[in-house]
Amino acid sequence: MAISNFQPFLLLVLFSFSVWSSTANPVDYERNFIQCFSSHSVNSNSSVEVILAKNRSSYQSVLQASIKNPRFLNTSLPKPNLIVTPSYVYHIQAAILCSKKHSLQIRIRSGGHDYEGLSYVSNVPFIIIDLVKLRSISIDIKDESAWVESGATVGEFYYAIAKKSKIHGFPAGSCPTVGVGGHFSGGGFGTIFRRYGLAVDNIIDAHVVNVNGQILNRYLMGEDLFWAIKGGGGSSFGVIVSWKVKLVRVPPIVTVFDISKTLEQGATKVFQKWQTIADKFDQNLFLHAVMGVSSPSKNSGNKTVVVEFTALFLGAADNVMTLIQNNFKELGLQRNNCREMSWIQSVLYFASYNINAPLEVLLDRNQTLQSFKAKSDYVKVPIPETGLEGLWKLLVEEKSSLLIMTPYGGKMNEISESKTPFPHRRGSIYGIQYLVYWDSNEDSREAEKHINWMRRLYAYMEAYVSKSPRAAYLNYRDLDLGVNNADTSFAQAKIWGLKYFKHNFKRLVKVKSVVDPGNFFRNEQSIPLLPSHGRKGYKHVRRHE
Numbered sequence: 320m321a322i323s324n325f326q327p328f329l330l331l332v333l334f335s336f337s338v339w340s341s342t343a344n345p346v347d348y349e350r351n352f353i354q355c356f357s358s359h360s361v362n363s364n365s366s367v368e369v370i371l372a373k374n375r376s377s378y379q380s381v382l383q384a385s386i387k388n389p390r391f392l393n394t395s396l397p398k399p400n401l402i403v404t405p406s407y408v409y410h411i412q413a414a415i416l417c418s419k420k421h422s423l424q425i426r427i428r429s430g431g432h433d434y435e436g437l438s439y440v441s442n443v444p445f446i447i448i449d450l451v452k453l454r455s456i457s458i459d460i461k462d463e464s465a466w467v468e469s470g471a472t473v474g475e476f477y478y479a480i481a482k483k484s485k486i487h488g489f490p491a492g493s494c495p496t497v498g499v500g501g502h503f504s505g506g507g508f509g510t511i512f513r514r515y516g517l518a519v520d521n522i523i524d525a526h527v528v529n530v531n532g533q534i535l536n537r538y539l540m541g542e543d544l545f546w547a548i549k550g551g552g553g554s555s556f557g558v559i560v561s562w563k564v565k566l567v568r569v570p571p572i573v574t575v576f577d578i579s580k581t582l583e584q585g586a587t588k589v590f591q592k593w594q595t596i597a598d599k600f601d602q603n604l605f606l607h608a609v610m611g612v613s614s615p616s617k618n619s620g621n622k623t624v625v626v627e628f629t630a631l632f633l634g635a636a637d638n639v640m641t642l643i644q645n646n647f648k649e650l651g652l653q654r655n656n657c658r659e660m661s662w663i664q665s666v667l668y669f670a671s672y673n674i675n676a677p678l679e680v681l682l683d684r685n686q687t688l689q690s691f692k693a694k695s696d697y698v699k700v701p702i703p704e705t706g707l708e709g710l711w712k713l714l715v716e717e718k719s720s721l722l723i724m725t726p727y728g729g730k731m732n733e734i735s736e737s738k739t740p741f742p743h744r745r746g747s748i749y750g751i752q753y754l755v756y757w758d759s760n761e762d763s764r765e766a767e768k769h770i771n772w773m774r775r776l777y778a779y780m781e782a783y784v785s786k787s788p789r790a791a792y793l794n795y796r797d798l799d800l801g802v803n804n805a806d807t808s809f810a811q812a813k814i815w816g817l818k819y820f821k822h823n824f825k826r827l828v829k830v831k832s833v834v835d836p837g838n839f840f841r842n843e844q845s846i847p848l849l850p851s852h853g854r855k856g857y858k859h860v861r862r863h864e
């Protein structure tokens with residue numbers, strides 16, 4: 320897909336930023352937007368096909384189809400005035416220019432997995448640009464590269480690769496429904512990242528529509544913006560239409576295994592050993608630890624903590640047996656725990672499918688999740704046994720929680736912190752994702768209880784995780800970070816900015832100030848403008864809040 324193939328969009332009319340008057344009737348500016356959009360479209364029908372107003376029957380189903388955290392299905396939450404579902408890039412260009420002209424904020428949605436719902440909820444009049452129709456994937460095996468449109472899911476991408484080659488793959492996340500638009504722009508790690516790095520470490524070009532409605536490729540956007548969208552979050556900078564990535568070569572046979580230990584079976588000691596070696600293993604071995612609480616029925620009435628050690632090894636079972644026997648015999652791995660399979664079957668495995676299921680299951684975008692709240696941390700020094708004991712006590716208080724400990728090291732150690740905005744490289748033994756989930760039918764008071772438990776757990780863990788800053792992963796977005804009286808000042812943004820990006824935050828702010836000086840692309844955690852630059856932008860944000 321070359322830039323020249325995109326339908327040209329006439330930029331003859333440049334709009335001044337008109338101030339939205341709060342007395343406008345919603346229907347008026349919806350109508351204005353639709354008129355503006357039609358006037359910019361080559362095909363006069365396209366506004367009907369592309370724009371969904373609330374009075375359209377498909378508005379609800381399109382809105383809900385990509386809400387992946389049912390917490391944000393709540394009917395009392397603000398809904399978009401319009402949903403724009405572009406079929407061509409010029410629809411994105413028109414949507415940006417017309418929402419700017421008519422002072423509607425935009426939310427950009429690819430897979431809809433944002434942990435805080437920022438891709439589809441806003442407190443000001445807004446439209447969603449939903450990229451669900453822009454999901455073509457073109458794979459060039461000879462060149463070992465691919466163009467992937469943002470609305471594609473990682474499952475669709477893995478499927479497309481597997482259809483073309485048994486020895487190519489791509490290092491990104493495990494959940495097949497995650498969208499590449501949000502996932503790649505926030506970093507993107509998965510089961511083979513210790514060998515190949517993050518998704519962003521394998522991006523070689525991108526197409527972005529900027530605040531002026533221009534389509535930019537890597538050359539046109541320049542290396543600063545290209546750097547920023549590889550981990551700084553896309554939504555602060557523009558709409559990413561597509562990515563060009565380098566495929567990686569995977570071996571024809573890989574091995575997985577999965578071993579669980581309860582506290583009674585010595586989970587504490589095994590986990591302690593894991594902490595000292597997980598990041599030092601051969602980079603072909605990914606061995607993560609998932610902590611949870613076993614349901615009483617499985618354990619004759621008493622709850623206990625279970626730690627599940629699950630591995631993907633890029634090679635044969637015999638080799639990983641030797642590796643574990645030499646370095647981690649406490650795990651008690653047996654040859655019959657190991658299953659050899661193809662890389663794409665390991666994708667099914669980590670997505671909790673049967674490895675013999677048809678690969679088409681990876682194309683199912685409809686999987687529903689439970690309501691959840693999550694947080695993240697990075698561990699630089701193994702947690703001592705006393706720390707773990709306290710953690711076990713907290714875990715058994717909450718029945719549906721999970722802690723996913725992801726080992727770093729390997730290739731991640733070889734890439735400097737400033738190479739991409741994603742800064743969690745050398746020095747991180749492992750990352751933690753804390754998850755608590757609940758039935759979506761539970762009312763908000765029940766939900767608050769789960770969320771409060773999560774906050775207590777996070778407070779408890781402070782002593783054992785990275786400090787100054789206490790780091791966090793952008794793709795596990797957490798609006799609790801740095802919250803202070805709804806203060807939207809630069810100092811406030813810096814608190815979460817340093818956690819997600821460390822020193823890269825500064826460069827992200829500079830890039831933002833250059834490419835979007837009016838702060839059009841904004842949300843509760845978008846990159847702010849430089850303070851000198853920013854006064855106006857912030858006032859504008861605050862007026863709506």
Ligand SMILES: Cc1cc2nc3c(=O)[nH]c(=O)nc-3n(C[C@H](O)[C@H](O)[C@H](O)COP(=O)(O)OP(=O)(O)OC[C@H]3O[C@@H](n4cnc5c(N)ncnc54)[C@H](O)[C@@H]3O)c2cc1C
Nearest residue numbers: 429430431432433492493494498500501502508553554559
């Ligand atoms: C079940 C589940 C499993 C996950 N597993 C992993 C994992 O294994 N590894 C991992 O690294 N992460 C994982 N994540 C986190 C995931 O990477 C992030 O939630 C990611 O941001 C989702 O991208 P999305 O396109 O689906 O979400 P969206 O909600 O569509 O977007 C997320 C953010 O990116 C912005 N955005 C989306 N598309 C674009 C675009 N085209 N241009 C500009 N901005 C855009 C949105 O505005 C929003 O701010 C998982 C999440 C879930 C819910």
Ligand SMILES: *[C@@H]1O[C@H](CO)[C@@H](O)[C@H](O)[C@H]1NC(C)=O
Nearest residue numbers: 345346349350353372373374
């Ligand atoms: C539907 O809503 C849009 C936007 O508010 C409006 O312009 C249009 O006239 C409405 N159509 C009908 C049939 O009511």
Ligand SMILES: *[C@@H]1O[C@H](CO)[C@@H](O)[C@H](O)[C@H]1NC(C)=O
Nearest residue numbers: 361362363364365366367368
């Ligand atoms: C517009 O839509 C109508 C009805 O679907 C169709 O008959 C007509 O050809 C379309 N016009 C264009 C320019 O595509």
Ligand SMILES: *[C@@H]1O[C@H](CO)[C@@H](O)[C@H](O)[C@H]1NC(C)=O
Nearest residue numbers: 583617618619620621622623
């Ligand atoms: C469950 O816990 C109780 C109280 O601690 C203990 O007496 C009992 O033996 C435990 N049961 C099992 C099966 O471990």
Ligand SMILES: *[C@@H]1O[C@H](CO)[C@@H](O)[C@H](O)[C@H]1NC(C)=O
Nearest residue numbers: 380384680682683684685686
């Ligand atoms: C997913 O949902 C859509 C819309 O409801 C439906 O058209 C599609 O067939 C579903 N796909 C699968 C695989 O269930």
Ligand SMILES: *[C@@H]1O[C@H](CO)[C@@H](O)[C@H](O)[C@H]1NC(C)=O
Nearest residue numbers: 393395759760761762763764
């Ligand atoms: C939806 O939000 C309202 C208002 O905040 C709240 O009272 C209600 O309990 C929520 N519903 C659910 C299912 O969370």
